[in-house]
Amino acid sequence: MKILVAVKRVVDYAVKIRLKPDKSGVETSNVKMSMNPFCEIALEEALRIKESGRASEVVAVSVGQAQCTDTLRTGLAMGADRAIHVEYPGTLYPLSVAKIFKALVDAERPALLLLGKQAIDDDCNQTGQMIAGLLKWPQATFASKVVLDEGNKVATVDREVDGGLETLSLDLPAVITTDLRLNQPRYATLPNIMKAKSKVIKKLTPLDLNVEIRSDLEVVQVTEPPKRQAGVILSSVDQLIDRLKNESRVI
Amino acid sequence: MKYLTAASRLLRHSSRNLSDHRSNLQFFCSIRPSSSGLSYTSLRSYEHLIQDDCFHRKITLKNICFRGSGVGILHCLPKFQSDGIRTHHRNLASTALIPERNKSFATINSDDISYFKKVLGGRGVVQDEEKLDDANTDWMRKYKGSSKLMLQPRKTQEVSQILDYCNSRCLAVVPQGGNTGLVGGSIPVYDEVIINIGSMNNVLSFDKVSGILVCEAGCILENLMSFLDNEGYIMPLDLGAKGSCQIGGNVSTNAGGLRLLRYGSLHGSVLGLEVVLANGTVLDMLGTLRKDNTGYDLKHLFIGSEGSLGIVTKVSILTPPMLSSVNLAFLACEDYLSCQKILVEAKTKLGEILSAFEFLDINAMDLVLKHLDGLRDPLPSSKHNFYVLIETTGSMESHDKEKLEAFLVQAIESGLLTDGVVAQDINQASSFWRIREGVPEALLKEGATYKYDLSLPPEKMYNLVEEMRQRLGTAANVVAYGHLGDGNLHLNISTQQYDDNILAKIEPFVYEWTSKQRGSISAEHGIGLMKASKLHYSNSAETVQVMAAIKKVLDPNGILNPYKVLPTPALSQT
Numbered sequence: 001m002k003i004l005v006a007v008k009r010v011v012d013y014a015v016k017i018r019l020k021p022d023k024s025g026v027e028t029s030n031v032k033m034s035m036n037p038f039c040e041i042a043l044e045e046a047l048r049i050k051e052s053g054r055a056s057e058v059v060a061v062s063v064g065q066a067q068c069t070d071t072l073r074t075g076l077a078m079g080a081d082r083a084i085h086v087e088y089p090g091t092l093y094p095l096s097v098a099k100i101f102k103a104l105v106d107a108e109r110p111a112l113l114l115l116g117k118q119a120i121d122d123d124c125n126q127t128g129q130m131i132a133g134l135l136k137w138p139q140a141t142f143a144s145k146v147v148l149d150e151g152n153k154v155a156t157v158d159r160e161v162d163g164g165l166e167t168l169s170l171d172l173p174a175v176i177t178t179d180l181r182l183n184q185p186r187y188a189t190l191p192n193i194m195k196a197k198s199k200v201i202k203k204l205t206p207l208d209l210n211v212e213i214r215s216d217l218e219v220v221q222v223t224e225p226p227k228r229q230a231g232v233i234l235s236s237v238d239q240l241i242d243r244l245k246n247e248s249r250v251i
Numbered sequence: 252m253k254y255l256t257a258a259s260r261l262l263r264h265s266s267r268n269l270s271d272h273r274s275n276l277q278f279f280c281s282i283r284p285s286s287s288g289l290s291y292t293s294l295r296s297y298e299h300l301i302q303d304d305c306f307h308r309k310i311t312l313k314n315i316c317f318r319g320s321g322v323g324i325l326h327c328l329p330k331f332q333s334d335g336i337r338t339h340h341r342n343l344a345s346t347a348l349i350p351e352r353n354k355s356f357a358t359i360n361s362d363d364i365s366y367f368k369k370v371l372g373g374r375g376v377v378q379d380e381e382k383l384d385d386a387n388t389d390w391m392r393k394y395k396g397s398s399k400l401m402l403q404p405r406k407t408q409e410v411s412q413i414l415d416y417c418n419s420r421c422l423a424v425v426p427q428g429g430n431t432g433l434v435g436g437s438i439p440v441y442d443e444v445i446i447n448i449g450s451m452n453n454v455l456s457f458d459k460v461s462g463i464l465v466c467e468a469g470c471i472l473e474n475l476m477s478f479l480d481n482e483g484y485i486m487p488l489d490l491g492a493k494g495s496c497q498i499g500g501n502v503s504t505n506a507g508g509l510r511l512l513r514y515g516s517l518h519g520s521v522l523g524l525e526v527v528l529a530n531g532t533v534l535d536m537l538g539t540l541r542k543d544n545t546g547y548d549l550k551h552l553f554i555g556s557e558g559s560l561g562i563v564t565k566v567s568i569l570t571p572p573m574l575s576s577v578n579l580a581f582l583a584c585e586d587y588l589s590c591q592k593i594l595v596e597a598k599t600k601l602g603e604i605l606s607a608f609e610f611l612d613i614n615a616m617d618l619v620l621k622h623l624d625g626l627r628d629p630l631p632s633s634k635h636n637f638y639v640l641i642e643t644t645g646s647m648e649s650h651d652k653e654k655l656e657a658f659l660v661q662a663i664e665s666g667l668l669t670d671g672v673v674a675q676d677i678n679q680a681s682s683f684w685r686i687r688e689g690v691p692e693a694l695l696k697e698g699a700t701y702k703y704d705l706s707l708p709p710e711k712m713y714n715l716v717e718e719m720r721q722r723l724g725t726a727a728n729v730v731a732y733g734h735l736g737d738g739n740l741h742l743n744i745s746t747q748q749y750d751d752n753i754l755a756k757i758e759p760f761v762y763e764w765t766s767k768q769r770g771s772i773s774a775e776h777g778i779g780l781m782k783a784s785k786l787h788y789s790n791s792a793e794t795v796q797v798m799a800a801i802k803k804v805l806d807p808n809g810i811l812n813p814y815k816v817l818p819t820p821a822l823s824q825t
């Protein structure tokens with residue numbers, strides 16, 4: 001069974017982000033970038049499935065500018081067998097990415113597609129769901145536990161939902177997006193980093209996949225949230241009531 | 252020495268009560284000297300005895316650091332006449348010879364309190380017992396003073412007025428910052444007035460072009476790091492205590508830390524200081540110039556003098572720009588020789604991007620994994636004898652990563668490394684650093700620690716650890732870690748409880764061994780109280796004499812941080 005894992009290169013989770021002076025977006029030049037944490041979890045899950053003997057190959061895929069290969073190298077160092085880089089230098093929105101993945105899945109025919117539940121730069125939480133819709137595949141999102149049956153025909157997935165945990169049973173092939181508590185990703189060890197150098201990263205363009213990138217969305221402006229106002233100490237209850245009534249109009 | 256054992260046995264039994272400081276203070280209130288009842292002088296001499304012995308006791312009992320006495324001791328200890336230094340009941344040459352309280356120092360009275368209240372306002376004068384309790388105890392909970400007063404000035408002018416007054420009254424003082432020191436230098440020995448600089452915590456200016464930061468001495472290091480982070484700069488030093496330590500204290504102790512390998516010591520990065528001398532004179536040496544050869548560069552006297560020559564009130568420091576590419580590798584080696592070879596290789600192959608080189612041995616690793624939550628072994632596949640942490644900092648990610656990986660590949664192929672991991676994001680890097688920075692905390696949780704901080708020639712460093720293990724056998728756990736890149740070993744001997752027998756096997760052996768290698772008995776922790784009598788192991792007699800002469804010039808009454816840094820006999824000779 002082949003598993004395809006989507007990974008995204010994002011601003012490192014621990015970095016304090018700043019806006020570009022023209023408010024067109026977040027400053028990404030000269031800032032540490034790394035693999036999206038949820039994508040790491042997805043890749044880790046794929047590797048564990050492979051180590052348990054259920055899968056024969058794990059393929060890491062990334063869509064974006066040239067430096068995405070760094071993220072793919074990390075994926076290969078963690079243990080993926082090969083990688084695919086769909087190069088596109090411009091801005092990408094979830095629907096475009098989903099269309100690219102549909103074309104890739106049609107070509108590669110994996111039995112399982114794993115993604116992180118959302119990317120920490122845009123927090124869209126859309127790509128996995130859209131791919132499943134385009135492929136007409138079953139989907140289980142926010143997975144906190146994934147169990148495959150003996151024949152690799154059915155996946156039983158626990159999902160973290162607002163009310164608690166929901167268990168779904170999906171026929172493969174399926175799309176699963178991963179949540180935080182699914183696993184703890186492994187570190188990239190030196191022997192694996194060395195092996196990764198000889199692994200293949202195939203380069204494609206959206207054109208090769210017959211996908212046209214266009215979007216109905218346009219980012220007009222990005223601003224910081226308003227600065228938190230200092231609290232005010234009032235001197236009496238009457239003053240408090242007056243403020244609540246007249247200023248914040250709560251009562 | 253039967254009475255010693257009896258006293259220690261008694262204190263050990265009552266250890267549970269004594270560990271709650273608040274209950275202690277109430278319990279032992281009645282034994283404090285008071286004007287009514289017992290004659291002041293007789294009780295004072297007893298108190299000296301008890302304080303001295305209790306001090307000695309301090310390092311033999313885990314978590315017991317109560318000064319003043321236990322009732323048990325009063326019964327067990329025979330009376331004896333006071334003399335200059337308590338030595339005759341110490342058969343262990345090693346235990347710190349704590350000088351008795353200097354008779355020329357006055358004690359605080361109500362006039363003093365009113366004066367301080369006038370200068371500092373009510374808020375700046377602290378006599379609350381709980382707060383004083385904290386301020387009187389060091390981070391290791393090994394030493395405790397009995398100060399009754401803490402002052403919190405907010406301006407240099409206030410510091411100047413306080414010191415002028417204390418000097419004229421001959422009141423001893425202890426400058427205090429974050430109180431994270433490891434040699435008992437930041438807390439009173441007796442009833443010295445604590446001058447806590449923590450309220451002077453403003454950043455005064457920052458030049459974005461030159462990276463020169465001017466701030467008050469009470470700024471917490473981590474806050475300065477956050478401030479500079481926004482500006483695209485970093486502090487030239489980094490240490491585990493960054494959340495509490497203050498820059499004034501860092502400067503006064505010439506703190507080293509994790510980045511010394513790359514950015515050098517504070518003697519290089521501090522460009523200027525504002526210091527208040529013992530008599531209240533304010534020395535404005537707060538230059539912001541990179542080069543200034545005009546006369547004697549006095550600031551270097553104060554950097555590392557541990558508050559004994561003056562109180563630092565403002566600091567001007569050169570900060571390096573923040574570079575975007577930081578890589579961290581956590582590596583495993585079979586033996587110490589490989590660690591050294593890797594250091595040489597790292598210096599040559601990584602060259603200008605190398606920013607930290609730390610090591611820890613397997614005992615340190617085991618302790619950290621045992622006591623700290625949320626940490627996992629980066630190399631769980633097998634047990635390794637030595638772990639090395641290498642950090643590189645540069646401006647080009649691809650260039651640095653390539654260099655680091657080439658270096659690591661070669662190290663593995665030549666057998667210097669047995670395994671390793673490279674952090675793939677900042678989160679992973681922080682967890683690796685947490686392992687190295689968490690060793691002191693893990694040691695604290697494990698039990699009693701005898702802590703030594705030595706500078707030794709790198710080839711000889713681990714020999715000391717192995718010899719110590721042979722000497723102690725199964726009696727204690729010898730843990731080693733440190734800044735291998737700087738030749739700085741942190742040797743820690745961990746036991747369940749403090750024990751004189753174990754101490755006897757450690758000291759003076761460890762100091763003599765170090766002295767023979769012409770090493771330093773205190774690489775970065777400083778002298779404080781703990782090593783004041785050991786200065787001669789790393790300094791010639793003439794050198795110490797000149798130090799004492801300088802102290803006499805700048806602080807004739809000796810009120811600044813007494814009993815610390817310089818040995819008392821040296822001071823009384825001048």
